[in-house]
Amino acid sequence: MNAHERVYRSLLVMYPEAHRREYGEPMIQLVRDRFRNEGGGVHSVTLWGQIVWDLARTALSERTEMTMGTLRQGWWRFAAGLISVAIAVAAVGNLFGDWIDDGPRHGKIGASVVTLIGAGLVFGGLAIRKRHPARGSVVIGVGVFPAVLLITVPWFPLLADIGVLATIVVFMAFLDAATGPRTQPADVAR
Amino acid sequence: MAKIDPQELSPLPVAHLHILVALADGEKHGYAVMREVERMTDGEVTMGPGTLYGAIKRMLSAGLVEETDERPDPAVDDERRRYYRTTGFGMRVLTAETERLERLVRTAHAKQTKRRLQPGLKGSET
Numbered sequence: 001m002n003a004h005e006r007v008y009r010s011l012l013v014m015y016p017e018a019h020r021r022e023y024g025e026p027m028i029q030l031v032r033d034r035f036r037n038e039g040g041g042v043h044s045v046t047l048w049g050q051i052v053w054d055l056a057r058t059a060l061s062e063r064t065e066m067t068m069g070t071l072r073q074g075w076w077r078f079a080a081g082l083i084s085v086a087i088a089v090a091a092v093g094n095l096f097g098d099w100i101d102d103g104p105r106h107g108k109i110g111a112s113v114v115t116l117i118g119a120g121l122v123f124g125g126l127a128i129r130k131r132h133p134a135r136g137s138v139v140i141g142v143g144v145f146p147a148v149l150l151i152t153v154p155w156f157p158l159l160a161d162i163g164v165l166a167t168i169v170v171f172m173a174f175l176d177a178a179t180g181p182r183t184q185p186a187d188v189a190r
Numbered sequence: 191m192a193k194i195d196p197q198e199l200s201p202l203p204v205a206h207l208h209i210l211v212a213l214a215d216g217e218k219h220g221y222a223v224m225r226e227v228e229r230m231t232d233g234e235v236t237m238g239p240g241t242l243y244g245a246i247k248r249m250l251s252a253g254l255v256e257e258t259d260e261r262p263d264p265a266v267d268d269e270r271r272r273y274y275r276t277t278g279f280g281m282r283v284l285t286a287e288t289e290r291l292e293r294l295v296r297t298a299h300a301k302q303t304k305r306r307l308q309p310g311l312k313g314s315e316t
Contacts, residue, residue, distance in 0.1 A: 015240075023247065026220050026272050027239035033221035054238025062244060 004035045004044075008051065014059035016066045196279070196286040199252065205245040208235060210254060210276055210284045217258050217275035220246075246274060254280035 008031045012024050031051060039047055202210070212218065212226035224237045237245075249255045258273045276284065 019244075019247070023243040025270065027243050029268070029271060030220045030224065030239040030242065034224075037221075050236060051238055054240045058238070058240030058244050062240075 002032075002035070004039070004048075005032055011052075011055055014055060015062050018066070019062050194253075194279070196283040197290075199254075199283050200287055200290055202283065202287050203245070204235075205237065205241055206249055206254065207284075207287060208237070209242075209245055209249065210280055210287075213255060213274060213276045214281070214284060217260075217273045219271040219273050223274070249280070253277055254283055 005028055009024075009028055012020050012027065015024075034047055034051075035044065208227045208231070209223055211230065212223045218226065220239075220242055224242055228236050246255065250257070254277060255274045256277050258275055260273065
């Protein structure tokens with residue numbers, strides 16, 4: 001590896017890590033080719049001028065694009081997380097409301113643990129940046145919320161709560177559609 | 191399954207257009223694409239590594255180009271090189287974009303001709 005390559009390799013840190021991982025080596029190869037075929041003397045100075053200008057311009061645009069993408073995804077994750085919290089708070093509040101009225105029951109405590117684990121799974125899923133955070137929330141909400149209700153409330157309020165739950169599920173399915181991976185033109189055009 | 195209309199990607203960014211034209215006659219690696227673009231623009235456009243691979247990344251994701259599986263003989267070329275070629279969709283997009291540019295050039299010529307033939311117009315030849 002010559003000095004030009006070493007310097008360029010160290011400058012690649014200006015690009016986002018994902019871009020560097022995917023295209024770092026081909027970019028270094030291009031610089032190697034250019035200096036081997038076009039470099040030498042004053043041409044090397046001209047080449048470095050072009051390379052630094054290209055690097056400053058494109059590294060900035062790659063970083064901007066990555067940040068905007070993260071913000072767009074982050075907004076939907078935040079919304080999905082907020083709904084998950086609402087589910088957990090509603091379920092746990094319902095549990096402890098009954099607990100205060102009627103005294104503790106083993107089932108309620110067990111259900112509250114399940115609810116808290118469910119909420120933890122949602123945020124765990126969000127934390128590791130799953131591509132379907134809202135789908136995870138729907139699964140946990142559908143599984144945990146009715147289970148809690150069945151243990152803690154009589155049948156009439158249960159029907160009303162299931163109506164609320166259905167609305168939440170529909171909203172989360174919408175979120176899921178919005179946050180899921182998009183079909184690439186490459187997949188549909190070939 | 192939905193099909194993307196090539197005209198939906200129009201107008202193409204200039205770098206994408208240059209790369210599509212460079213790859214229209216066969217697969218090439220990054221440096222060869224850069225040299226071909228330089229050659230066909232009479233040296234007016236030189237793509238740096240960031241511009242070239244940023245454009246290739248977006249073109250791969252849009253399905254305009256693809257990386258080829260074949261690798262050159264290590265005795266002849268560096269086997270670490272990546273080779274790219276246009277997809278069928280990429281060729282259709284190139285055709286649509288070329289036709290759009292041809293229409294634009296024809297319109298520009300027609301307007302310039304009209305201007306030259308109207309001596310009273312400001313900026314026309316006398």
